[in-house]
Amino acid sequence: MGRPTDATTGPTAGPTTGPTGRYLLRGVAPLGGPRTDVLVADGRVAAVGAEATGARATVVDADGLVALPGLVDLHTHLREPGREDAETVESGTRAAALGGYTAVHAMANTSPVADTAGVVEQVWRLGRDAGWCDVHPVGAVSVGLAGTQLAELGAMAHSAARVRVFSDDGMCVHDPVLMRRALEYVKAFDGVVAQHAQEPRLTAGAQMHEGVVSAEVGLPGWPAVAEEAIIARDVLLAQHVGSRLHVLHVSTAGSVDLIRWAKSRGIAVTAEATPHHLMLTDELARTYDPVYKVNPPLRTAEDAEALRAGLADGTIDTVGTDHAPHTREDKDCEWAAGAFGMLGLETAFAVVHTLMVATGRMTWADLARVMSVAPARIGRVDAGPGAQGRPIAVGEPANLALVDPAARWTVDPASLASLARNTPYAGRELTGRVVATFLRGRPTVLDGRAVPPGAAS
Amino acid sequence: MAHATDDARPDRSADAEVLSTEVLTAGDISRALTRIAHEVLERNKGAADLVVLGIPTRGLPLARRLAQRIADVEGVDADRLAGSLDVTMYRDDLRRHPTRPIGRTELPDGRDDLDDAVVVLVDDVLFSGRTIRAALDAVADLGRPRLVQLAVLVDRGHRELPIRADYVGKNLPTALGESVRVRLVEVDGEDGVRIERPAPAAGQGGAR
Amino acid sequence: MRHLLSAADLDRDAAVGLLDTAERMAATQEREMKKLPTLRGRTVVNLFFEDSTRTRISFETAAKRLSADVINFAARGSSLSKGESLKDTALTLQAMGADAVVIRHQASGAPYRLAHAGWLASAVVNAGDGTHQHPTQALLDAFTLRRHLVAAGDAGLGRDLAGLHVAIVGDVLHSRVARSNVDLLHTLGARVTLVAPPTLLPVGVEAWACATSYHLDEVIAEGRPDAIMMLRVQRERMGAGVPANGAPVATGFFPSPLEYTRAYGLDARRLAMLPEHAIVMHPGPMNRGLEISADAADSPRAVIVEQVANGVAIRMAVLYRLLAGEREAF
Numbered sequence: 001m002g003r004p005t006d007a008t009t010g011p012t013a014g015p016t017t018g019p020t021g022r023y024l025l026r027g028v029a030p031l032g033g034p035r036t037d038v039l040v041a042d043g044r045v046a047a048v049g050a051e052a053t054g055a056r057a058t059v060v061d062a063d064g065l066v067a068l069p070g071l072v073d074l075h076t077h078l079r080e081p082g083r084e085d086a087e088t089v090e091s092g093t094r095a096a097a098l099g100g101y102t103a104v105h106a107m108a109n110t111s112p113v114a115d116t117a118g119v120v121e122q123v124w125r126l127g128r129d130a131g132w133c134d135v136h137p138v139g140a141v142s143v144g145l146a147g148t149q150l151a152e153l154g155a156m157a158h159s160a161a162r163v164r165v166f167s168d169d170g171m172c173v174h175d176p177v178l179m180r181r182a183l184e185y186v187k188a189f190d191g192v193v194a195q196h197a198q199e200p201r202l203t204a205g206a207q208m209h210e211g212v213v214s215a216e217v218g219l220p221g222w223p224a225v226a227e228e229a230i231i232a233r234d235v236l237l238a239q240h241v242g243s244r245l246h247v248l249h250v251s252t253a254g255s256v257d258l259i260r261w262a263k264s265r266g267i268a269v270t271a272e273a274t275p276h277h278l279m280l281t282d283e284l285a286r287t288y289d290p291v292y293k294v295n296p297p298l299r300t301a302e303d304a305e306a307l308r309a310g311l312a313d314g315t316i317d318t319v320g321t322d323h324a325p326h327t328r329e330d331k332d333c334e335w336a337a338g339a340f341g342m343l344g345l346e347t348a349f350a351v352v353h354t355l356m357v358a359t360g361r362m363t364w365a366d367l368a369r370v371m372s373v374a375p376a377r378i379g380r381v382d383a384g385p386g387a388q389g390r391p392i393a394v395g396e397p398a399n400l401a402l403v404d405p406a407a408r409w410t411v412d413p414a415s416l417a418s419l420a421r422n423t424p425y426a427g428r429e430l431t432g433r434v435v436a437t438f439l440r441g442r443p444t445v446l447d448g449r450a451v452p453p454g455a456a457s
Numbered sequence: 458m459a460h461a462t463d464d465a466r467p468d469r470s471a472d473a474e475v476l477s478t479e480v481l482t483a484g485d486i487s488r489a490l491t492r493i494a495h496e497v498l499e500r501n502k503g504a505a506d507l508v509v510l511g512i513p514t515r516g517l518p519l520a521r522r523l524a525q526r527i528a529d530v531e532g533v534d535a536d537r538l539a540g541s542l543d544v545t546m547y548r549d550d551l552r553r554h555p556t557r558p559i560g561r562t563e564l565p566d567g568r569d570d571l572d573d574a575v576v577v578l579v580d581d582v583l584f585s586g587r588t589i590r591a592a593l594d595a596v597a598d599l600g601r602p603r604l605v606q607l608a609v610l611v612d613r614g615h616r617e618l619p620i621r622a623d624y625v626g627k628n629l630p631t632a633l634g635e636s637v638r639v640r641l642v643e644v645d646g647e648d649g650v651r652i653e654r655p656a657p658a659a660g661q662g663g664a665r
Numbered sequence: 666m667r668h669l670l671s672a673a674d675l676d677r678d679a680a681v682g683l684l685d686t687a688e689r690m691a692a693t694q695e696r697e698m699k700k701l702p703t704l705r706g707r708t709v710v711n712l713f714f715e716d717s718t719r720t721r722i723s724f725e726t727a728a729k730r731l732s733a734d735v736i737n738f739a740a741r742g743s744s745l746s747k748g749e750s751l752k753d754t755a756l757t758l759q760a761m762g763a764d765a766v767v768i769r770h771q772a773s774g775a776p777y778r779l780a781h782a783g784w785l786a787s788a789v790v791n792a793g794d795g796t797h798q799h800p801t802q803a804l805l806d807a808f809t810l811r812r813h814l815v816a817a818g819d820a821g822l823g824r825d826l827a828g829l830h831v832a833i834v835g836d837v838l839h840s841r842v843a844r845s846n847v848d849l850l851h852t853l854g855a856r857v858t859l860v861a862p863p864t865l866l867p868v869g870v871e872a873w874a875c876a877t878s879y880h881l882d883e884v885i886a887e888g889r890p891d892a893i894m895m896l897r898v899q900r901e902r903m904g905a906g907v908p909a910n911g912a913p914v915a916t917g918f919f920p921s922p923l924e925y926t927r928a929y930g931l932d933a934r935r936l937a938m939l940p941e942h943a944i945v946m947h948p949g950p951m952n953r954g955l956e957i958s959a960d961a962a963d964s965p966r967a968v969i970v971e972q973v974a975n976g977v978a979i980r981m982a983v984l985y986r987l988l989a990g991e992r993e994a995f
Contacts, residue, residue, distance in 0.1 A: 334778050
């Protein structure tokens, strides 16, 4: 399935190349609806249904595949500049394409920190040159992520990278005055502050979720309240100054409750959950394998269930991967010495599908909403020539992911495109797999394999 | 461990057909011990400095019975003759078996060491000789005896070391594939010695 | 048993078996000739990332009494301090042919990683990891309890600690000794009460197989413990705390050493309140005047020195159990 075939030779033939930029997706089910044909031409969705014909087009046998708008990640660590041994913009965005993504937001905690127009433009250009997906740099809120002085938010917003999302992710903007100023300041260019909610004093030296498991395994605890206290403060600040707040990697049941409450009060807050917080729990810390070490930490089964419920009922707006590549030496060690973070781009769709769609808790349209439409809207990349998270409709940019909902596969770290290997899903069986990805009409992935830019056209 | 024959017996599943022949009865065992008691006294000209050390598991009750017989003849206290000697930590085959529990080492009443003692080691079956080799090392760690002798209920042959018994209840020629099962009242609820060998597999006449 | 990583890994029979073996080992240590040939040709590496002379010497003595070759490997710093990584150290030990690695590490779980990450094939003995476990300490405590409160020597063989009540008092939060003892004493049938100020009990302690109390006098008077185990309390956890490399001053877990001693110290008055047969234990090293007064530490009911001696017998038993049998498969 998903194998591009010449219109005349039938589905068993190998991939052939049709005329530039014309692809007929035959038998595809947009958002899991009725099967139809979709013609992609000149970077756009050119026709849907009976008008979509294979003349001069490469036919992709998409029978049984579901078409989704290309996925958009608001939370990716590409590690370049600074830690190219863990990931580069090229390798990270190739991993993104294989995961069905057509746009990623690259977090600012690089070295140097993305706190100036120069650095964000560098990352943006590296992304454009790599060509696997759109790269939207996230700007730092504070200079050097130090949490004391506002970074040049305006310069970043008005740079070629057109930054709209600002975050000190990895660090919490814990100073309430700085947070207030940032929330106010980004209103000038319709930006959003994405908060890493972690009260630093309550989490000094923290290694894992504070609870029954931490008490037993003897690792310093990261209490849920350290996240919830910051979220409570920030939603009230956002309300007070009338700005947008996006809460990154919500991990506790209490946080879900707070966000639900804030939304009910009309506060402009959006929230993200990561695939790993939806699926995994703190029980994994019993292995002392730092591959399960992440910040915020894996929480309890009750917390994970609250996140899934929040995602299903719309309290949680987006799934962000928090794709955090680390070198092997940063994970092949004792827990306390291990780095925080997990890979996510190549497994996110399958995790969300397995947990939410395959179980009937969410529809395909819901999945498209949390993994594409809402992140694009929050990041303000849902309009203009590079628009993401758009409907699958004639005239829209052809940013698409074709997924096989029936495919069951076992995650093998060695087969990932990411330079790093720190996936927490190694050996796990997931349901649903990305078969093809189109970035403005050009396939970046076909038949589950990356198609280097320039190779397909 | 269910019994204290030497080692290296072929494994045998519980439901395998086994041919079993009684070679010593309770009466035979009793008479053998009485004879050995007299031999010990005769050879050593009395019970002076005598220490009778049983090797767990079944060497222990044999040593107690032997000491009692000697005590009866000599009119001394058996508790001042009998002791136990665990050899587990001196074995050369520890790595060939699951970890063995360690037995008790206890010298007779009134003794702190084996200096100048006449030691009679007692075991149920003498086979490869490796247990006795370990026992000699264990004895050396408890002092410097004047003399060490060995008494066994059964000598089944197949020695792998230059060791022989001074007192033997019964010499019992055996094949390597056979096992010698010693049962004693104190451990097993009855006295007796049997030879067991795997029965030829029924209905497979020579096909192998 | 391939490794000894946590007291929680031992079931009742395994634990009693180790106590019984230790009883045999203790008997050999009363002889003039204390050395046994049992582990001749085996190599035991003491891998200490954290200073603990007493624990290292105890393991070293145990290994030498069993004729094992002992290599002391004092690893200065771990990957935490950008020294050699735990993995590289493990690969080195593997190359040296270590049959057992006795590891003390400041990071909880480091022994578990060493045993399970596939870096080396040796048996791993946890000699204390972070705030996680110290299983040989719990075993020697159980051994001491059995000898004093159940039966000594052969009479104790096969027996557990059923019916005993043990109070463990002090800094439970940071104590691997408390965690190990709660696990093991519970497995052996004893009842454990942890006594500490609320700040020094971990969140999640309610899931442990023990009772907890904030009131030492009440536990002594009403619980009638058969043994009281005092945990070491570090002065830096008291009062305002100490600044760590320019970081904000840590908030102490307790207002002052004096207040701690008043509420949780074992002094002559509390010693007198204990049942007559009760024994006083401390894993050492003691802070005299803080968690335990000289009256208590030096009283005839204190078995603290004996705990040290029992440590050698227990560690001999553990090394025997791990190294003297067939190699168990992974």
